[in-house]
Amino acid sequence: MEDLLIKIEKRNDVPTTLYFLTPFIAIILTIVGGGIIFYTLGFNPIEALKFYFITPISNLYGFSELLLKATPLCLIAIGLSFCFKSNNWNIGAEGQLTFGAIVGGGVALLFYNQEGFYILPLIIIAGAIGGMIFALIPAILKTYFNTNEILVSLMLVYVSKLILDYLVVGPWSNPEGFNFPETRQFSDSARMPLLFESLRIHAGIFIALAAVLVGWFVLYKTYLGFQIKVSGLSLKTAKYAGFKGKTMILIVFMISGACAGLAGVGEITGPIGQLHRMISPDYGFTAIIVAFLGRLNPFGIIFASLVVSLTYLGAETAQIFLQIPQYTGQVFQGMILFFLLASDYLLFFKIKFLNLKKNELGH
Amino acid sequence: MATDLRISNISKIYPGCIANDNVSLQFKSGKIYALLGENGAGKSTLVKILSGVISPDNGEVFLNEKNLKLSSPLDAKKNKIGMVFQHFNLFETLSVFENLSIDATEDNKSLRVRINEILKKYNFNIDLDVPVLNLSAGQKQKVEIIRCLLRSPKVLIMDEPTSVLTEQETEELFISLKKFCDEGILIIYITHKLKEVLSLCDEVAVMRKGKVVSVSQTQNEKVETLANKMVGQKLAKIKKKINISKNKDEIFKVKHLNFYSDDPFETNLVNLNFSVKKGECLGIAGISGNGQNELFQILSGEIITPNTSIIFRNKEIAKLNPKQRREYLMAFSPEDRISQAAVPELKIYENVALNNFKSSNFFEKGLVNEGKIKEHSKKILSDFSVNTDNVELKSQFLSGGNLQKLILGRELITAPELLICYNPTWGLDVGAINYIHETLIKINDQEKSTILISTDTEELLKLSDRIAVIYKGKLSKIMPSDEVTPEKLGILMGGGSID
Numbered sequence: 025m026e027d028l029l030i031k032i033e034k035r036n037d038v039p040t041t042l043y044f045l046t047p048f049i050a051i052i053l054t055i056v057g058g059g060i061i062f063y064t065l066g067f068n069p070i071e072a073l074k075f076y077f078i079t080p081i082s083n084l085y086g087f088s089e090l091l092l093k094a095t096p097l098c099l100i101a102i103g104l105s106f107c108f109k110s111n112n113w114n115i116g117a118e119g120q121l122t123f124g125a126i127v128g129g130g131v132a133l134l135f136y137n138q139e140g141f142y143i144l145p146l147i148i149i150a151g152a153i154g155g156m157i158f159a160l161i162p163a164i165l166k167t168y169f170n171t172n173e174i175l176v177s178l179m180l181v182y183v184s185k186l187i188l189d190y191l192v193v194g195p196w197s198n199p200e201g202f203n204f205p206e207t208r209q210f211s212d213s214a215r216m217p218l219l220f221e222s223l224r225i226h227a228g229i230f231i232a233l234a235a236v237l238v239g240w241f242v243l244y245k246t247y248l249g250f251q252i253k254v255s256g257l258s259l260k261t262a263k264y265a266g267f268k269g270k271t272m273i274l275i276v277f278m279i280s281g282a283c284a285g286l287a288g289v290g291e292i293t294g295p296i297g298q299l300h301r302m303i304s305p306d307y308g309f310t311a312i313i314v315a316f317l318g319r320l321n322p323f324g325i326i327f328a329s330l331v332v333s334l335t336y337l338g339a340e341t342a343q344i345f346l347q348i349p350q351y352t353g354q355v356f357q358g359m360i361l362f363f364l365l366a367s368d369y370l371l372f373f374k375i376k377f378l379n380l381k382k383n384e385l386g387h
Numbered sequence: 388m389a390t391d392l393r394i395s396n397i398s399k400i401y402p403g404c405i406a407n408d409n410v411s412l413q414f415k416s417g418k419i420y421a422l423l424g425e426n427g428a429g430k431s432t433l434v435k436i437l438s439g440v441i442s443p444d445n446g447e448v449f450l451n452e453k454n455l456k457l458s459s460p461l462d463a464k465k466n467k468i469g470m471v472f473q474h475f476n477l478f479e480t481l482s483v484f485e486n487l488s489i490d491a492t493e494d495n496k497s498l499r500v501r502i503n504e505i506l507k508k509y510n511f512n513i514d515l516d517v518p519v520l521n522l523s524a525g526q527k528q529k530v531e532i533i534r535c536l537l538r539s540p541k542v543l544i545m546d547e548p549t550s551v552l553t554e555q556e557t558e559e560l561f562i563s564l565k566k567f568c569d570e571g572i573l574i575i576y577i578t579h580k581l582k583e584v585l586s587l588c589d590e591v592a593v594m595r596k597g598k599v600v601s602v603s604q605t606q607n608e609k610v611e612t613l614a615n616k617m618v619g620q621k622l623a624k625i626k627k628k629i630n631i632s633k634n635k636d637e638i639f640k641v642k643h644l645n646f647y648s649d650d651p652f653e654t655n656l657v658n659l660n661f662s663v664k665k666g667e668c669l670g671i672a673g674i675s676g677n678g679q680n681e682l683f684q685i686l687s688g689e690i691i692t693p694n695t696s697i698i699f700r701n702k703e704i705a706k707l708n709p710k711q712r713r714e715y716l717m718a719f720s721p722e723d724r725i726s727q728a729a730v731p732e733l734k735i736y737e738n739v740a741l742n743n744f745k746s747s748n749f750f751e752k753g754l755v756n757e758g759k760i761k762e763h764s765k766k767i768l769s770d771f772s773v774n775t776d777n778v779e780l781k782s783q784f785l786s787g788g789n790l791q792k793l794i795l796g797r798e799l800i801t802a803p804e805l806l807i808c809y810n811p812t813w814g815l816d817v818g819a820i821n822y823i824h825e826t827l828i829k830i831n832d833q834e835k836s837t838i839l840i841s842t843d844t845e846e847l848l849k850l851s852d853r854i855a856v857i858y859k860g861k862l863s864k865i866m867p868s869d870e871v872t873p874e875k876l877g878i879l880m881g882g883g884s885i886d
């Protein structure tokens with residue numbers, strides 16, 4: 025009789041090219057997996073995938089929608105990469121986005137009947153500060169009370185959504201809005217300038233691009249970035265080198281929260297133009313996938329945000345043309361993460377199968 | 388039925404170190420055997436071979452004259468060799484019973500009956516339905532022992548079992564072990580505590596540097612004779628000229644250092660007071676796990692303890708973190724060079740930047756000055772003869788010796804007034820050891836001071852001007868090293884007293 029023993033060993037050196045190639049492998053596997061799912065649902069897989077990944081961006085409007093949805097994803101993921109690189113697991117970006125939108129939206133509502141060039145910058149700053157404050161809650165609890173930031177940041181998402189709910193139904197609801205759960209429309213001065221007539225793509229994309237450049241610079245060219253990198257690799261070393269661990273946790277959460285808050289403001293001052301219950305189709309959660317698919321590298325994140333944005337668009341087209349629910353978008357996002365994690369596992373570990381002869385003394 | 392366990396010519400070689408060198412031993416049931424040795428003497432390797440965790444390069448194990456193939460822990464279990472490790476393998480959140488039923492082959496009902504029988508027979512007082520995390524260290528150990536007993540073992544191996552136990556729990560353990568022994572279970576007791584060997588065991592095998600150096604009846608031994616065998620008589624070949632001068636300034640002074648930890652695997656430190664003079668090397672000897680880790684972290688500033696006073700060059704530094712202490716020209720070389728002193732995934736120059744002192748200008752106005760760091764790293768690589776000149780190399784590709792040279796170089800290039808190092812030559816080959824010893828002697832020649840915390844007595848006798856021993860978190864009196872012999876150190880390290 026033979027026992028099969030599976031042994032998992034860490035690989036000592038992982039080639040950098042392969043490290044950046046695996047996200048592509050994951051995407052290809054996701055497309056194949058999606059094809060299989062469409063086939064079992066009774067669709068022609070090639071045609072269905074075409075509706076999903078090609079049709080949405082086959083015209084200018086579709087392309088602008090792709091950039092529109094990639095903007096918040098990219099912005100949030102850049103912020104998250106600061107947290108994740110330093111081993112701080114902020115998964116409450118959705119809450120920070122919502123709270124940023126609440127604070128920014130509040131400022132916009134203050135000026136609902138006024139015009140002025142200063143209004144939009146005020147809103148943007150307010151949104152960033154809102155997200156930052158909301159991210160500071162898990163950060164402070166983690167540094168001073170040893171709580172788990174995963175749980176706290178996640179639970180705060182629901183807190184912020186309920187605050188938003190209360191505001192749009194109650195005190196902030198539009199007095200002329202027939203009791204619909206939404207606020208007044210923001211004034212024109214409170215809206216992001218559109219880049220092109222009749223397309224929804226707006227100036228928020230420049231904020232995202234600026235975040236990419238600043239993110240790259242801070243992570244790779246500054247002392248703060250160096251400390252983030254070392255802490256992420258070995259907390260013991262960070263302590264030995266004398267880095268101020270607590271301050272750093274607060275800083276990365278603030279950066280992350282500010283980015284999420286900016287994304288929230290971008291949505292409400294961009295395509296939405298008011299506050300209501302559904303300001304984000306879970307951009308804050310999906311951005312976690314974007315951050316990892318982009319390898320926590322700012323430029324990788326640009327690419328990843330476009331890919332994941334396409335799954336949002338594809339889901340909408342598929343709903344129209346194939347009559348399948350929009351939620352298939354989440355299936356695709358889930359598959360991307362699953363295949364990425366699986367290929368990473370094979371990248372970092374090797375699996376050995378050992379055949380062992382059973383010992384004759386065993387009985 | 389009597390059990391006879393025989394180990395024949397076991398060898399295990401790791402890169403740069405022979406962990407077991409042709410070890411042969413014989414054990415018979417009815418006796419308690421001690422396997423005694425310092426850290427790194429090869430005890431753990433031998434035990435891991437017996438429990439199937441690692442396989443030997445050479446040699447065989449016989450149980451009742453049958454040759455055992457121990458290629459996995461499962462094989463050891465099947466052959467009725469039970470093992471209780473120093474660190475427990477229990478699921479903290481599961482109940483005692485759930486922990487015990489995980490690898491059981493019988494149904495829960497009969498298992499519970501059998502466990503209750505064992506509890507009654509050995510007078511163990513454990514509630515089977517509470518989560519393991521509510522148990523004391525001694526009770527957790529009993530759960531591990533019950534797990535072994537359920538398989539009616541022929542051999543029971545205990546690895547440093549008393550390191551986390553209280554005096555009371557230790558006594559209880561000894562009573563149980565004697566009972567097991569009377570019932571015919573062969574017991575192998577791994578330890579470096581001499582007193583325990585004398586009070587518990589019948590026969591003792593001493594290991595040193597991978598070899599069995601003596602096997603004897605415990606009744607013929609005393610603390611001193613065992614210490615002698617454990618530490619070895621061999622004196623260092625190159626010995627530093629001892630440098631004790633009474634009128635030199637005290638550069639570093641520690642007062643009322645106390646440390647209390649809730650973690651049972653950490654050691655509390657009790658009122659340590661010592662000072663270091665200019666140009667002197669203060670050696671701190673001790674068997675590992677007696678508080679050296681905690682002491683190093685407090686001296687480096689990784690742990691800040693209240694009410695402690697640390698004066699360095701006439702300044703109070705007890706509240707400063709490691710980076711701030713470096714600014715006052717202290718330097719630190721921790722024991723764990725792979726995951727603490729350096730990060731394997733970082734490039735050499737990035738690891739050099741970990742010692743970011745002000746005048747280095749590694750980071751100007753918060754920005755990385757890569758050119759400066761690389762230039763500085765190149766200098767370290769050549770000054771400390773590290774076997775590469777490529778500062779872009781990830782440090783995981785450096786051998787232990789080269790990595791240690793890089794770390795020492797990084798710490799020393801600031802010309803610190805005091806270097807604190809902990810086991811600087813641990814696991815290195817002879818060439819690297821010599822290089823590092825020469826470097827440490829050179830520091831003292833330049834009138835700079837060192838504190839050498841080490842578990843290697845040879846190294847301590849070779850390099851120190853004065854030596855103290857740390858035992859269970861307490862420091863012995865500090866002795867000039869020309870008055871110290873390996874025997875004396877051995878006794879103090881084992882908890883004995885001299886005078």
